[in-house]
Amino acid sequence: MEPITIRWETGYMTINPDAFFPTSTARIRKLLRVVALDFEHQDVIRMQLAGACESRAQEILDGRKSLANEAVNHHQKAADLEPQIETAKRRITALRACIKEQPKRARQLGYPERLHEEREQLKKLTAERSGALSAFRKKKREFEAAEATAEKLRQNAEVLRP
Numbered sequence: 001m002e003p004i005t006i007r008w009e010t011g012y013m014t015i016n017p018d019a020f021f022p023t024s025t026a027r028i029r030k031l032l033r034v035v036a037l038d039f040e041h042q043d044v045i046r047m048q049l050a051g052a053c054e055s056r057a058q059e060i061l062d063g064r065k066s067l068a069n070e071a072v073n074h075h076q077k078a079a080d081l082e083p084q085i086e087t088a089k090r091r092i093t094a095l096r097a098c099i100k101e102q103p104k105r106a107r108q109l110g111y112p113e114r115l116h117e118e119r120e121q122l123k124k125l126t127a128e129r130s131g132a133l134s135a136f137r138k139k140k141r142e143f144e145a146a147e148a149t150a151e152k153l154r155q156n157a158e159v160l161r162p
Contacts, residue, residue, distance in 0.1 A: 001052045006045055008037035017052035022152035028159045043162050050160040057153035064146045071139035078132035081125055088122040 001017045013034055020031075035045050095115040099106040106112065 001056065004045060004048050004052070006035055006038045007041075008034075015049070017049065018056065021049075021053050021056065021156050022149055023156060025155075025159055028156060032160070046160050046162050050157040053153045053157035053160065057150040057157070060146050060150045060153070064143055067139050067143040067146060071136050071143060074132045074136035074139060078129045078136065081129040081132070085122065085125045085129065088118055088125060092118045092122065 003014045003016045006013045006015070015031070031049075032046070035042055035049075038045060092115065095106075095111050095118060099111050099115065
């Protein structure tokens with residue numbers, strides 16, 4: 001959003017709506033006192049500020065769809081990794097059992113090395129799943145915060161209306 005300039009006899013003030021809003025009602029009331037100094041353009045400035053709040057609220061609500069899609073994608077990625085993790089766990093259990101039952105034969109077949117490789121693969125898969133779940137939770141929090149921010153911007157717009 002473009003900066004909005006308020007001019008009066010002895011000076012001026014420029015407000016960047018993207019940086020200023022959302023804000024508290026007390027700060028808006030202080031801003032309205034400054035806007036009142038520019039009595040010729042007071043209504044226009046208030047409408048510009050209210051319009052900036054409403055358009056930003058709408059942008060945030062429109063962006064919620066992409067946040068929801070990203071959250072679902074991360075959750076799906078984590079769910080898709082579950083079968084691979086379970087398979088790796090079963091392989092590790094089977095290799096351990098073979099090594100325990102027939103240690104000499106297992107060494108000849110290279111089971112200890114395979115066991116080490118399977119453990120490394122399991123670590124990678126669980127780290128990837130953990131990252132996907134973490135990203136899912138982050139997008140979910142952003143999704144929920146977007147609603148609160150949009151509501152606060154709407155409240156700011158209501159206070160600014162002449």
